[in-house]
Amino acid sequence: MSIVPRGMAVTEAYQLYRLGNLLVNRKYQRKLIWSVDEKEKLIGSILKGYPIPLILLAERPQVHGSGKYEIIDGMQRLNAICGFIENLFAFNGRHFNLKEYSYAQQLADEKVFEVDESFDKLDRKECAEILHYQFAVTIYTAMDESDITEVFGRINSGGKHLSNQERRQAGVTTSFAEVVRTIAMQLRGDDTQKTLRLFDMPQVSIDSKRNNQGYGIQAEDTLWCKQGILRISQLRDSEDEDMIADIAASILLNEPLPRSKEQLDNLYNEESKDFQLIENSLTTYGFKKLEENIVKTFSVLGATIETYSSDNKCLQNLVNPGINNPIPQAFYTIFMAFFELIIDLDLLPANPQGIMEALKNLQKKLDLSRRYTAIQDRKNNINQTKGLIQDHFAKKKDKSNLGQGVELIQTFKNSLLRSRIETTKYECKQGLMELSANRKLNKNLLPRLVETICGIANSDPENDGYIFLGVADKKQDAEKIKKLDGINPIEINDRYVVGIDREARILGKPLEDYVGILRDTIRQSHLTDPLKTQVMTKIDTIDFKGLSVIRINVPSQKQVSFVGEKAFIREDSSTVEANAPKLVAVSLLFPK
CATH class of the missing domain: 3.30.950 (Methyltransferase, Cobalt-precorrin-4 Transmethylase; Domain 2)
Known part of the structure; x- marks a missing residue:
């Protein structure tokens, strides 16, 4: 492995970006998470000539071809500067002036991206300062993917902006980590091929109506946020993946996980005995089978809720009325009850109305005290919930009131998102x-x-x-x-x-x-x-x-x-x- 440090002008970075030569490996990289404020601060630093952190790239010609670079560190920065050039956000109320950069102007004329003409523009001097700014770039050559993920993990495992789950996943490519990532992407709707061009990343990143940046995944439209299971900020911090890890481990171990931060950490720690147990259990159960069964259950559960009501936070308001707090613990219990009925007993909802009515005030009926994470308490919660709803399920051979192919709905929505x-x-x-x-x-x-x-x-x-x-x-x-x-x-x-x-x-x-x-x-x-x-x-x-x-x-x-x-x-x-x-x-x- 050789290291090539050098300067890279913004113009060179932008051309690499638009030629599709800046690549994102989603096996280890996060989504786009910077707010507009953070992007503006970067532009301000560039205009003042301040140094910004080093950008790390990997060149793997044997995998991607020559002249293409996998981004190890610096994805948020590169996206921000390229987005600013394309008028996706303003700095102090002013946009970049495309007339000062013929290459970008040509792309705009060809409708590669849309231009907002309603904003004032930076002057010629400011545009030149941006275009001529030199990034400090280090390019690693001839790296294996394992080397890249190791470097990424070392850089990011102590990152200040990382949630517990993001820190857990940083640089980890074990089978369990990969199945959790894959399932989470399917349930959010941003499941794609492993490697994307940087300019495709907005389509698979999380947005919200309040902080609209034109990204492809609206947090409010995911089941996690629409039903009040998680807040938007929690979804951005990958707490959905935290929940998927909890659910997946419970299925693989054939009993509820005694959930705690330390317990979840152990599932990703190769030196832990829990790590080997979960990896062996996944090998026995099957990666694809686990993925399909969780997505199928999620799809049927979502359709059950939508059949009852399309209102926002329907599940939250039903399960815990009058309280505006997220319901992750109650959702875990409901999901596991659905999973056992659908996957283990081969049933499907026959009476969605009856199921939802049975879940009224569920949160008060469950043991969600500090001890709720104990195995037996979680078992009791699941069995109680299953008892409330089981009479409203029937064998698959009987007609389900949810319609044909209900178990394929989530996969169908994902396919339409991927098709672009x-x-x-x-x-x-x-x-x-x-x-x-x-x-x-x-x-x-x-x-x-x-x-x-x-x-x-x-x-x-x-x-x-x-x-x-x-x-x-x-x-x-x-x-x-x-x-x-x-x-x-x-x-x-x-x-x-x-x-x-x-x-x-x-x-x-x-x-x-x-x-x-x-x-x-x-x-x-x-x-x-x-x-x-x-x-x-x-x-x-x-x-x-x-x-x-x-x-x-x-x-x-x-x-x-x-x-x-x-x-x-x-x-x-x-x-x-x-x-x-x-x-x-x-x-x-x-x-x-």
Whole structure:
């Protein structure tokens, strides 16, 4: 490992940023957490010529290619300065003047980012001081990921701004730490591929209506904050991950964790006996199984609450009425009761109204004293809650009042959030019919869907992809559907859920027959096996707030797939036929 210290002008940093050459490894990096005030202070320091802390980068050409840098330390600073150049916030009421930086002006002219012209601008001298400012940068070369996480952990484990859970996770990449991170990202809605470009980070960072910075995850829209389980500040401090660690450990140990700060610390401390126990238990239970079971339970619990009421803090007000404090302990108990009923007993809610009514004033019925963290007390709380709600659950074979695919709702929402970043793996279609007055079936679309399945499968041999029918990717299409079909679209990250029930009604077909059109198209196509057979078994229907969405899961493949003698690939969100050179490149992605 070699170290290359040097200066880096803001102009160089910004060009690296916009070329997608500044990378964030989410396996160890945090979210964007700086407030606008903190960003303004950085700009003030630069304008005064003050030194700012060293920026640490890692160059790993064997992983990312040449000229790309993984940010070890300095992500908040780099995001702030690049955001200021792009007019995302003002300094003392004034924006950066893009006319003083032709490269950024060109990007703005090309609509790469939007410019707010309503603010006053910095003068030429101030803009020059920013552009010519030299960051102190150290670049580590030829580092393994384990080295990077070790350096990150050493830098951040004692950080003043870190919460207990962030300090716990800093630089730790054990299986338990990774499953907690992965589940937490899915439940917040910021689950993505491991490595992102820095300019994608705002889309997966937490925002709030009060401190609106245009980030992708609204804290108030997550179950954690909407239902009063955690405060917004607690979510930003990763206390949701603290709760996930508690829940995951309780499941893996097959009994409630005797929760304390020290106990949670031990789960991340490789020198602790609890660490080895939890790692072995996770190996036995299965990483993917734990992830799927927790997300599924969370999804069903969320749907149960929403079916009862869509009001903010519904659960908090029901469980602990008249008190405006968060309810993390009560939520742990409710979640574990749901988990045992759904996962262990294979039940689903049959009477959401009855379940929620049974949870009224639950907090007063539970033992939440200082001793509530003892194993037996937590068991008693869970059993009491389970007893209150169990009669309102039924076997899965019986009809659930939550609708089809309720366990997939959280995964569906995550997919729509990811689709803006990972464009090659996701495709959204409003439906199978033309958006015209005569509303006839778009027969050209069906064979293109088969080609898209092929293209998604060829784009990533390691991860599944998804096609959604009943989701418009353009606002104008959603508005047209609203006018034509009387549907109120539901927006999720600039995607618009419109459902396919409206088209089934126009065609005079039940939902099953509408799905049958897709199945028949795939079955009769020349899509090669094993992809064709696998896709046929992975078509689900999801009832999302009364709108039915079809999800086609495109599983990862071990070989290149074809439609007849043609192979297709994805170029961003487009599906194109692979010519000979591209076909060779695609084939190299697949292991021999």
